[in-house]
Amino acid sequence: MSDCNISIPFQQPVAVVISKAKAAIESYNGTFNGDDNSGDFGITVYGNTIKGTYSVSGQVMNLVITHKPFFVPCSTIENLLLKEIS
Numbered sequence: 001m002s003d004c005n006i007s008i009p010f011q012q013p014v015a016v017v018i019s020k021a022k023a024a025i026e027s028y029n030g031t032f033n034g035d036d037n038s039g040d041f042g043i044t045v046y047g048n049t050i051k052g053t054y055s056v057s058g059q060v061m062n063l064v065i066t067h068k069p070f071f072v073p074c075s076t077i078e079n080l081l082l083k084e085i086s
Contacts, residue, residue: 004052004065004074008085014056017085021054021061024084050077061085 010017014036021041022032030043038055051067065077 004063004068004077006063006065006074006078006081008061008063008078008082010059010061010085014059017061018056020085021081048072 018034018036025032025041025043028043028045030041032041033039034041034054036056038053040051040053042049042051044050048069049067050065050069050072052063052065054061054063056062063081065074068074068077
């Protein structure tokens with residue numbers, strides 16, 4: 001299974017974007033570790049685990065999904081993240 005590489009541009013201060021991402025992950029009882037520069041996260045939804053890392057470069061959050069259910073396409077994860085972070 002190949003990784004999903006997702007880049008999400010943002011206009012808000014990085015601390016706000018990280019706070020939104022952390023709140024979204026933790027609202028599903030997931031784990032979010034990191035700071036305004038980089039970190040990792042994990043979440044289990046309906047018995048399926050999604051794990052990844054993130055890094056911030058300027059006004060872009062770069063995510064690498066390292067573990068996901070094979071039946072969930074990267075585009076679905078990207079759309080969910082965009083909705084939660086925007």
